[in-house]
Amino acid sequence: AEPSANDSAEVVRSWVVSGGSRAVVGEQAARLAASVRASEVSALDVAFSLVSSRVAMDRRAVVVGRGREELLAGLDALAVGEPSVRVVEGVVGEGSGGVVFVFPGQGSQWVGMAVELLGSSSVFAGRVAECAVALEPFTEWSLLDVLNGVEGAASLERVDVVQPVLWAVMVSLAEVWRSQGVEPGAVMGHSQGEIAAAVVAGGLSLEDGARVVALRSRALRALSGLGGMVSVARGVGEVRGLLAGWEGRIGVAAVNGPSSVVVSGDVDALDEFVAVCDEAGVRARRVAVDYASHSAHVERIEGELAGLLAPVAPRSCAVPFYSTLSGRVIDTVELDAGYWYRNLRGAVEFEAGTRALLADGFRVFVEVSAHPVVATGVRETIEDVGVRAGVVGTLRRDEGGAERFALSLGEAW
Structure with a gap:
């Protein structure tokens, strides 16, 4: 986004730091903090310079804050490896799809x-x-x-x-x-x-x-009021096996991941299904709706x-x-x-x-x-x-x- 001329302490800024390793990122954070403290440079100018004049390496961190003091506090935490609500870190991934x-x-x-x-x-x-x-x-x-x-x-x-x-x-x-x-x-x-x-x-x-x-x-x-949905922490194959006793009354509504499935259908059948899951040690919880989408x-x-x-x-x-x-x-x-x-x-x-x-x-x-x-x-x-x-x-x-x-x-x- 176009930098704003407004450098109010109320405006959220991001300072980016990167390096070849976590240790280098920490060193960069410490040097940056010392440099900022030794000058009158604005939070906005620092933010702009960091994204426009430095090559981004694979090990990265971003410090977020409102005004210089919050941003400097984030840099201090990054420098010594302490967790901070103002800092996110990570390593660049692979892939070319965007x-x-x-x-x-x-x-x-x-x-x-x-x-x-x-x-x-x-x-x-x-x-x-x-x-x-x-x-x-x-x-x-x-x-x-x-x-x-x-x-x-x-x-x-x-x-x-x-x-x-x-x-x-x-x-x-x-x-x-x-x-x-x-x-x-x-x-x-x-x-x-x-x-x-x-x-x-x-x-x-x-x-x-x-x-x-x-x-x-x-x-x-x-x-509304005619059906419901239940989330089950199991794979779709196992869930379909569990549903065998309620064919036509409840079925698979969504396959969200390898161990995350949602079923939907008649309210009374879902009550019975949840009870069976509880007895079998299968985590099943109600979704907060009173209708049965995907059924x-x-x-x-x-x-x-x-x-x-x-x-x-x-x-x-x-x-x-x-x-x-x-x-x-x-x-x-x-x-x-x-x-x-x-x-x-x-x-x-x-x-x-x-x-x-x-x-x-x-x-x-x-x-x-x-x-x-x-x-x-x-x-x-x-x-x-x-x-x-x-x-x-x-x-x-x-x-x-x-x-x-x-x-x-x-x-x-």
Whole structure:
């Protein structure tokens, strides 16, 4: 991003340090701290010089802070190898595919998740405002009121509120990454996350993305109270064996990683299934929803969705779209009304999509969300494949500001 003339202590800055080894990085940090203390140089000038005049080596660290004193405190910790909330470290990975933007489904939401960035990032605030305009024809509530926690605003507990709100936050966070020069080499989404992925890649217009996420989530309300979902910490083969007694009543909804599967279906059958898992020592926990996405329950709204989403006009785009419906790259021109029904009805092949990305050389995965949700599944798959790759988040619960974003950007670097 273009450096600002404002060097206020309130502005978050990042100082980057690199070297051939951890010891060299520590030495560089100590020398830099001494040099800054011996001068009147501004935090902004130091930040700019570090990224523009030095070659970046493979062993890297980033110090984040507001003003010289916080940044110097981070350098001091880095110099002696002490952990610090202001410092991230790592080693550059391999691979040539570029950065993957990954968009989760539900679960990343928290009250106040966008408030800090709305006040500190004009890029984020501008994109959220555009999303609000796009959503307005399809909702009876205000996106900005929900995000800002205005009294009487619609509740994030409602599926037809939380899904569009998360879509807007994810689309807007992607714009913040891009404003820092991080362009996606590919995108992948989990369930409703595919709607954000399609917009960010260019396969759907912002208006069509708003239409899909708002109208589809509203139709989902008809399924409320009829079903549920359960997360199981086992591989899909073992889970299918456990499900044998409830065929037709519950089934696999999502395969997130080698030992992370979600099942969905009838409430009473899920109660029985969880009891059996408990007896067998299998960790199974309820997902906080009262409907059964990715199950036969969705067939009840197929006709309605066909009509509501008929105007959607997808287009081909340059950014590869790894579909978690098929587990492979598809042309985004296929993302019509029928696709968005199948995305809700079929199982989420998230692990297959991750494996395809790794096979194609991608080694940096950025979860673009208010809190990491699918990063664990990506890491499990990376470990199972046996390659060196990195996964970073964007924001975290109760860490929704520029400082958290700067740390995530540093982790990605």
